[in-house]
Amino acid sequence: MLTLLFDGVAYGMLLFVLSVGLSVTLGLMNFINLAHGAFAMMGGYCMVYLFSHLQVPFLICLPVVFVLIALLGAFMERVLYRRMYNKSHLDQVLFSIGLSFMSVATMDYFVGSSQQTLVLPEWLQGRHEWGQDPWTLGVGNYRLFIVLLCAVLTMILQTGLSKTRFGSQLRASVDDPTVASGLGIPVNKIFLLTFAVGSGLAGLGGALGAEILSIEPMFPLKYMIYFLIVVAVGGTSSITGPLYASMLLGVADVFGKYYIPQFGGFIVYVLMIVILLWRPQGLFTKGVKR
């Protein structure tokens, strides 16, 4: 019971890291990026390659993957995404579906359609157990690691967005790009950096999730719905909204798959639709905008 809860929380944390980048591009920049999962998948592949083939130590792999995917994101933003900001939502949807289709086929071509596996280093394997039978808490080392890392990341992001100069510049650019640039804020650079960080985080999430989520070419399409649920349910106005939403989703998903395996996915979708009908702007938004 408690073990399940903990697994759910770890899963949710992972989802949060994966989708927080999307919540920034989608919420702040109002861009529907369905290709977000492609960045996560690239992260996963980089991780497998670096760690399993080049034998780079685990803790060094993570920041390297983050930087690599962030660079990739920055490149894509500069070359392609920047032209899409002002287009209609339909255009954005088509464009990003196109990108994810391409990434799926490309990975299939280069790596093959088989699932990649990641063997964790020894200090992350194994698990601890506490407590008596009905309330046993089994904690896998790796899941504990994920929870801790994600908690730290969340705090960094939250402070970054609300306390730093960059954060306020970003919020200003999003509210009104014209006025912001009139005030001397380099709007394009801010967006570029934000997009890069967002995709870097997705890559990091993919790297962390390589062991749990299974990295394969269909990854972007398979998990797209989960990222979107997190963002849509969590609302896009804060960091904490998506955080709660991903926890909720993680726990619901793990519990659903454990207790009623036939209808695990079903419950998540129904829950999402109900929540969206009840609060179309997301569950954790203050007041109703627009």
Added chain:
Amino acid sequence: MMGPNNMLEIKRLNRTKIWEWVVLSLMLASPFLFAERAMMINEIAITALFAISLDLILGYSGIVSLGHAAFFGWGVYAAGIFSKLVNPDPIVGLIVVMGSSLVLGLICSLTILRGSDLTRLMVTLGVSLIGLELANQLRDLTGGADGLQGVVMAPIFGVFEFDLSAKVASIYSVLICVLVLVFVRRLVRSPFGFGLVAIRDNSLRARAVGLNVSHRLMVIYAISASLAGLSGALLAQTTGFASLDVFSFDRSADVMLMLVIGGVGWLYGGVLGAAVFKLIQSQLSSITPQYWMFWIGLFLVILVLTGRDRIKEWFAGVSA
């Protein structure tokens, strides 16, 4: 208030142009002209019908849906199961499926009235995924992952039997596709259709001039769902098979792509798109079956970057 000029304009629009007669008769003649490709014609007619149904909500009403396959899939399974368990007559099957998808669409339309594009996207996608889960889990009824097998249809009107070469099937599908096209043409050029376009362009103003926005969106969503169900039913009846992929995200994305190739918000866009898409697909996948997805993706990206109104503009001279 409509001035006399606007009325004239509408009358002019409503007149069937010569090229439209040509297109419609070409469509009707296609099963006979390309009799050896009857299978292909059948498929194109079915997907064209599906694309037209999506155009009603996407092109004419501005609802971005990523889950229109929900109704298509419903149509496929409903038609298959109905013919297996209740009545194998194809026409009765079509009517039942259309009615049931209409009701389903009406219920689902409640979910798209509120919220932004993103919310609609998510909700429509969610509905189609629920359909997928249900079809997968209700194994006794749907055959689960193996697909629904052994659908045998009675002859149409008790006379025309479905044959292996798909000749009858292709005539049947094309005929229904043309009928729907004529109906949709009438629909979008009625006051109701103009109201939809007004809602798409600016729902706030549409409301201000006294249009009942929610009511109209619900009606068009239900009609669109029923047509999508109809196309699904045609697929089940003519192929005698139903598999889980009818609910998949790929199918919703593909049909959207077809519509975009042909032109969104243009009556013949769906037909043109479906024909082009299916022909390219059969060509390309015979060369590179696995990486067909890459080329669709590349095509989409380039299309959006160059502006997807181009293709429509090429035909603008014709359709104006």
